[in-house]
Amino acid sequence: MLHSYSYPALGVALVCCLAVGCGDSASQPSASERPVQKVTVMAAEETSVTDYVELVGRLAADKSVNIQSRVSGFLRSTHFEDGQRVKEGDLLFTIEPDEYDAIYNQALAQIDVAQAKLDVAEKTFGRSKELLANNAVSREEYDQDQATVAEAQAQLKAANADAARVKLDVGYTKITSPITGRVDRALLDDGNYVTGGFVGGTHLTTVVSDQPIKAVVNIDENVRLRVMRRQREMGGDGFKEANTLADLKIPCYLQLQDENDFPHEGVLDYAEIKIDQQTGTSQLRGLFPNKDGLLKPGMFVRVKIPVSDPHDAILIHDTAVGTDQATNFVYVVNSENKVEHRTVTLGDRKGNQRVVLSGIKPNESVVVAGLQLIQPGMTVDPTPQAK
Numbered sequence: 001m002l003h004s005y006s007y008p009a010l011g012v013a014l015v016c017c018l019a020v021g022c023g024d025s026a027s028q029p030s031a032s033e034r035p036v037q038k039v040t041v042m043a044a045e046e047t048s049v050t051d052y053v054e055l056v057g058r059l060a061a062d063k064s065v066n067i068q069s070r071v072s073g074f075l076r077s078t079h080f081e082d083g084q085r086v087k088e089g090d091l092l093f094t095i096e097p098d099e100y101d102a103i104y105n106q107a108l109a110q111i112d113v114a115q116a117k118l119d120v121a122e123k124t125f126g127r128s129k130e131l132l133a134n135n136a137v138s139r140e141e142y143d144q145d146q147a148t149v150a151e152a153q154a155q156l157k158a159a160n161a162d163a164a165r166v167k168l169d170v171g172y173t174k175i176t177s178p179i180t181g182r183v184d185r186a187l188l189d190d191g192n193y194v195t196g197g198f199v200g201g202t203h204l205t206t207v208v209s210d211q212p213i214k215a216v217v218n219i220d221e222n223v224r225l226r227v228m229r230r231q232r233e234m235g236g237d238g239f240k241e242a243n244t245l246a247d248l249k250i251p252c253y254l255q256l257q258d259e260n261d262f263p264h265e266g267v268l269d270y271a272e273i274k275i276d277q278q279t280g281t282s283q284l285r286g287l288f289p290n291k292d293g294l295l296k297p298g299m300f301v302r303v304k305i306p307v308s309d310p311h312d313a314i315l316i317h318d319t320a321v322g323t324d325q326a327t328n329f330v331y332v333v334n335s336e337n338k339v340e341h342r343t344v345t346l347g348d349r350k351g352n353q354r355v356v357l358s359g360i361k362p363n364e365s366v367v368v369a370g371l372q373l374i375q376p377g378m379t380v381d382p383t384p385q386a387k
Helices: 008-027 100-132 138-173 221-237
Strands: 037-043 045-049 053-069 073-077 090-094 172-174 179-184 203-218 251-255 263-271 281-288 298-304 311-317 321-325 329-331 339-349 351-359 366-369 382-384
Touching: 037 329, 090 138, 090 203, 100 138, 179 311, 203 221, 203 263, 203 298, 221 281, 221 311, 251 281, 298 351
Parallel strands: 037 382
Antiparallel strands: 037 366, 045 311, 053 203, 053 298, 073 090, 090 172, 179 203, 203 281, 251 263, 251 298, 263 281, 311 351, 321 329, 329 339, 329 366, 339 351
């Protein structure tokens, strides 16, 4: 079926459409009339920096000693409060000494017995000498008396040695701290029996020295090579390996879990002499004074160590860096206030700034806020950000 239309009606509709279209076009501003996008910029700063590598690890006591008794007996008394600081030689425990005192007195008596026997033997031998000169005694009897003196002398030596050993046992009933540090809790109450000896002896407590304290971290083989090669470059033809790592006085810096910076300064004092074949790492150790006692053995820490000499570098704010897949870039505002896209190569992080190895020059204006609102070629209104 064919439909018929009214041409006048179609004309009216066409006029209306044209009127609406013309109205929309007229309402849109031209590019020159659009407001210029405002952005915040900071000048790329050239300054002297040192490259660092950050490693993770744990704190360890400078010294840690498990306290055991060398002699067996009942624990008479404990002479410290759990957790207190002690000095080398401070009395920690006393084992009942009565039995050992008695044995010592017995040993002293044996010395007197041996001395008396020696006196008799020497007098008898003296008479034998006189009688032998007058042929009043046989050579056999003379030799026998001489041997009796030697035997008595040996018995006196043995008695003195036994007394000295027992005297040590008497001294061992007083257990003192072998180091200066902080003593842990007592693991046994007074009155309990203590088993002495080097193997299987009763563990009584632990004394830990944490001033200074050690930070033990694992360092990657590549990073270690970088540090060692740099040392050789600095030494030149006259390079000679130091006797110990501590001799180099290489600084290192430590950060606890609740800290934003690395406020604790120490020195590297040991590097493991071999590389673990499974992990490709080796242990590195730093020593920190810990004068305020904040650092405790077992704490998780980050340690920052230098891997270069101070050198000039360009720094920009973290927020200026954009990422396009695996590429880092920044937006630079040129002298005509137009946006330029720059691909950059980044180096180490310095707080909230990044080192730029290539891509920008010192003092160029880098966009630090509003990156998502701009694109290369745009004209912008840059506002410097206060430092």
